[in-house]
Amino acid sequence: MGENIFLKEMKELQFEDYFKYDAKCRGNLGDELPVMVYRMLEYSLKDELKNRFGKEVQIEVFRSAGRKAREYFAKNMLDLDVPLDQFVNELQKKMQELKIGVLRIEDVNEETGKIILTVAEDADCSGLPVLGETVCNYDEGFIAGILSLYSGKPYTAIEVDCWATGDRVCRFHADVEERSE
Amino acid sequence: MENRNCELLFEYLRSILYDSEVKPLEIDSLDEPFQKLGMGLQYLETAVKEMKQCSAALSKGDLSSFKPARENFLCENLKNIHANLNHLTWQAKQVAKGDYSQTVSYLGEFSEAFNTMTEQLREREKSLKLIAEQEKKHAEMAESYSQLLMELIARSEKEILVISLDGKSLLYSNRRTEEEVQNWDVYKQWISQIGQKKQQEDRRKERYEWKWEAEDSTHRFYAITTGKMKWQGEWAYVNIVQEVTEARVKEEQLRAEAYQDMLTRIGNRFYLKEKAEEILKTGEPVSVCYCDLDHLKYINDTFGHQEGDAYIRFFVRIVNENIREEDIFARIGGDEFCILMRDCAGEDAKKRLADIQKQFVLREKTNYARSFSCGIVGVPRNHDKVDLDTLLHEADEVMYDQKREHKKEYQSELGI
Numbered sequence: 078m079g080e081n082i083f084l085k086e087m088k089e090l091q092f093e094d095y096f097k098y099d100a101k102c103r104g105n106l107g108d109e110l111p112v113m114v115y116r117m118l119e120y121s122l123k124d125e126l127k128n129r130f131g132k133e134v135q136i137e138v139f140r141s142a143g144r145k146a147r148e149y150f151a152k153n154m155l156d157l158d159v160p161l162d163q164f165v166n167e168l169q170k171k172m173q174e175l176k177i178g179v180l181r182i183e184d185v186n187e188e189t190g191k192i193i194l195t196v197a198e199d200a201d202c203s204g205l206p207v208l209g210e211t212v213c214n215y216d217e218g219f220i221a222g223i224l225s226l227y228s229g230k231p232y233t234a235i236e237v238d239c240w241a242t243g244d245r246v247c248r249f250h251a252d253v254e255e256r257s258e
Numbered sequence: 259m260e261n262r263n264c265e266l267l268f269e270y271l272r273s274i275l276y277d278s279e280v281k282p283l284e285i286d287s288l289d290e291p292f293q294k295l296g297m298g299l300q301y302l303e304t305a306v307k308e309m310k311q312c313s314a315a316l317s318k319g320d321l322s323s324f325k326p327a328r329e330n331f332l333c334e335n336l337k338n339i340h341a342n343l344n345h346l347t348w349q350a351k352q353v354a355k356g357d358y359s360q361t362v363s364y365l366g367e368f369s370e371a372f373n374t375m376t377e378q379l380r381e382r383e384k385s386l387k388l389i390a391e392q393e394k395k396h397a398e399m400a401e402s403y404s405q406l407l408m409e410l411i412a413r414s415e416k417e418i419l420v421i422s423l424d425g426k427s428l429l430y431s432n433r434r435t436e437e438e439v440q441n442w443d444v445y446k447q448w449i450s451q452i453g454q455k456k457q458q459e460d461r462r463k464e465r466y467e468w469k470w471e472a473e474d475s476t477h478r479f480y481a482i483t484t485g486k487m488k489w490q491g492e493w494a495y496v497n498i499v500q501e502v503t504e505a506r507v508k509e510e511q512l513r514a515e516a517y518q519d520m521l522t523r524i525g526n527r528f529y530l531k532e533k534a535e536e537i538l539k540t541g542e543p544v545s546v547c548y549c550d551l552d553h554l555k556y557i558n559d560t561f562g563h564q565e566g567d568a569y570i571r572f573f574v575r576i577v578n579e580n581i582r583e584e585d586i587f588a589r590i591g592g593d594e595f596c597i598l599m600r601d602c603a604g605e606d607a608k609k610r611l612a613d614i615q616k617q618f619v620l621r622e623k624t625n626y627a628r629s630f631s632c633g634i635v636g637v638p639r640n641h642d643k644v645d646l647d648t649l650l651h652e653a654d655e656v657m658y659d660q661k662r663e664h665k666k667e668y669q670s671e672l673g674i
Contacts, residue, residue, distance in 0.1 A: 162357040169363075179363060181345035195341045197364075207329050238337075243328030245338040 092145055096153075109176075112200055119201060119215070136214045143218020150219075151226045161185070164227055176200065178216075178247070190230060190253045194220070195238075195246040202240040202247060211239040213247050224251050263292040267299060274303045305332045312336050321347065346372075358383055417499040420489050425449050429489050444472045444480055448497065451484065471502075479506040519589040521567055522574040530588035530596055534646040537586070537598060543639045544600055545607035546646075548653030549577075551593040552629040552664050561626065573630060576618045580610065595630075596650065604636030631664050633657030 100108050126135035151157060154171050155164070169180045178196035185192050197203070201213045217234045224232035234251040238244035270283040280303055288296045309332040315323040316339060324340045326333035342365060349360045349372075358379040362369040411418060411432050419439060420430035425448075428436040439445050451470060467485025474480070483498045517529035525533070537544055551573055558566035570593070577587055577597065586598040599607045611632055619629055633656025635649050 162352060162359055166359045166361075173363065181341070182348050183341070183344035184348055193344075195345065197338070197341065207331075238328075243330065243334070243337075244341075245334050246341040248341070 093149060096149060115200060139214035140218035143215040144222035147219045147222030147226065151223050157227050168223065190228065192251045193248065194251065195248045197246045199247045205240045207243045208241040210241060211236040212241045213239055216247060217249065220249055220251055263289050267292060267295060270299055274299065274306055305330050309333050309336065316340060415500065419497040419499060421495045421497065423493055423495065425452055429494055443474045447472045452495065478503045522571055522589055524574055525588035527588065527590040530586065530590055531646055533586045534598060537600060541640050542601055543603065544598055544637045545602050545604060546635045546637065546649045546653050547597040547599060547607060547611055547632055548650055548657045549595040549597065549630050549632040550657055550661060552631055554593040557626055573618060576621065577614055580614045580617065604634065607634050607636065629664055631657050631661035633660065
């Protein structure tokens with residue numbers, strides 16, 4: 078075969094391009110994977126990144142990846158133009174539907190914008206033994222990204238409790254990042 | 259040795275499980291092989307103690323004091339409960355704020371009960387919003403009707419007065435103050451009306467209304483419709499008052515004109531007929547005097563109609579000066595008149611009429627002779643004559659005799 082003109086003129090691949098797949102392509106196995114497979118991918122990457130670039134870089138890469146994922150998730154699966162209560166409600170439903178976890182709000186400070194939320198049965202960590210540190214850095218980026226996109230303010234999310242620290246839910250403190258002038 | 263160590267450890271385990279104050283275990287009191295087990299039990303004691311403290315805090319709803327150690331495996335379910343309670347607390351606050359979209363997942367019967375509650379709240383809110391919307395529409399409609407009504411009332415010439423059932427309080431007036439109403443003589447007449455109506459009123463007919471007329475001290479006339487209506491939840495009298503003075507005056511004028519002779523301002527044939535019927539019905543004696551002015555045509559032809567009119571008015575003046583207030587005097591044709599002398603015998607009437615004829619001839623000099631002819635028909639007491647036309651015809655016949663005589667006299671005077 079000669080040169081494929083279509084591939085030659087193709088634009089550089091973007092993140093979204095990977096999601097334009099045919100969901101019916103797995104006619105026998107279906108569109109879902111076991112949690113174990115998800116974790117295998119996640120923790121092998123995590124391990125590889127930590128070994129190659131150190132723990133801090135690994136954490137930053139995971140948070141950054143989470144932020145990237147939220148963009149696709151929020152734009153394609155959520156309505157960002159509804160009031161906060163309705164938005165949270167829809168987010169809860171969507172996260173359950175996609176089996177990411179059971180999102181629950183514990184507190185919202187309407188003045189400061191600080192939100193305490195938990196994710197039960199989290200896909201990343203539920204069932205892990207006590208490892209002595211939180212592990213859901215991807216979720217931190219994911220949650221911060223969604224809240225930033227919705228509110229238009231730069232949010233950060235820090236996981237303060239996790240299955241890996243002996244808790245039974247992941248608890249995140251999400252707060253508006255103070256920008257340095 | 260083994261028994262003693264086992265006994266100490268068993269006693270310590272029993273104390274951990276059952277005593278409120280755990281009896282401490284001295285590790286040194288144990289022999290070497292049992293010390294590790296003893297230290298494990300001491301860790302268990304700490305974990306159990308913390309679990310008890312945390313569960314006590316949770317049982318009291320004290321969520322902020324719940325801080326178990328991360329590695330305390332005995333608290334793992336409590337941590338779950340704690341997270342759920344934190345979330346439920348926030349959800350309850352949201353519901354209190356009116357966010358009924360809240361639902362609880364994976365908490366069994368509680369989820370079902372909570373979700374039913376919020377669903378019902380949503381339904382109720384929807385229904386209340388619908389009702390509120392309808393009420394708002396009704397209120398807006400009522401407001402517009404009210405504005406329209408007030409505008410109509412403001413533009414209306416009619417006066418509206420709402421007065422309490424006891425007549426003591428003015429509840430509404432579009433024109434007058436309470437003091438003005440209390441001092442208005444129409445209000446006093448109204449009080450009297452109400453008193454009479456209350457006696458006749460059929461209490462079952464609460465919306466009963468009636469029309470009546472009143473006149474105040476300045477001779478202004480009012481047509482009033484009075485009825486009952488509910489005013490701010492209480493029965494009251496509503497009065498719609500329209501001044502009809504102008505209409506009444508016009509009516510009176512028309513009535514007067516219809517019964518009056520325009521030239522002489524005395525009654526006309528209609529007036530005579532109405533009065534004669536009234537008098538004749540009573541059976542009282544009356545003299546019917548039929549008068550006809552002599553040679554009016556001659557005066558009109560010779561001196562003009564103005565003089566003819568003056569001649570007629572002079573005749574009327576003389577008659578008016580000589581009849582009584584109760585007598586009836588009317589012009590029933592161009593030169594024909596009739597006097598009804600009430601309670602007056604035939605001779606007396608003849609005498610009085612002769613006197614009038616004399617005055618008419620003699621008073622004030624003119625270029626022509628003045629006279630009138632008359633015929634009198636007397637109707638005695640307790641008569642049964644009620645037909646004016648017959649009486650007038652009879653009087654006319656009598657009058658013609660005199661007329662013929664007057665004509666001869668006049669022709670002789672003129673030498674014809």
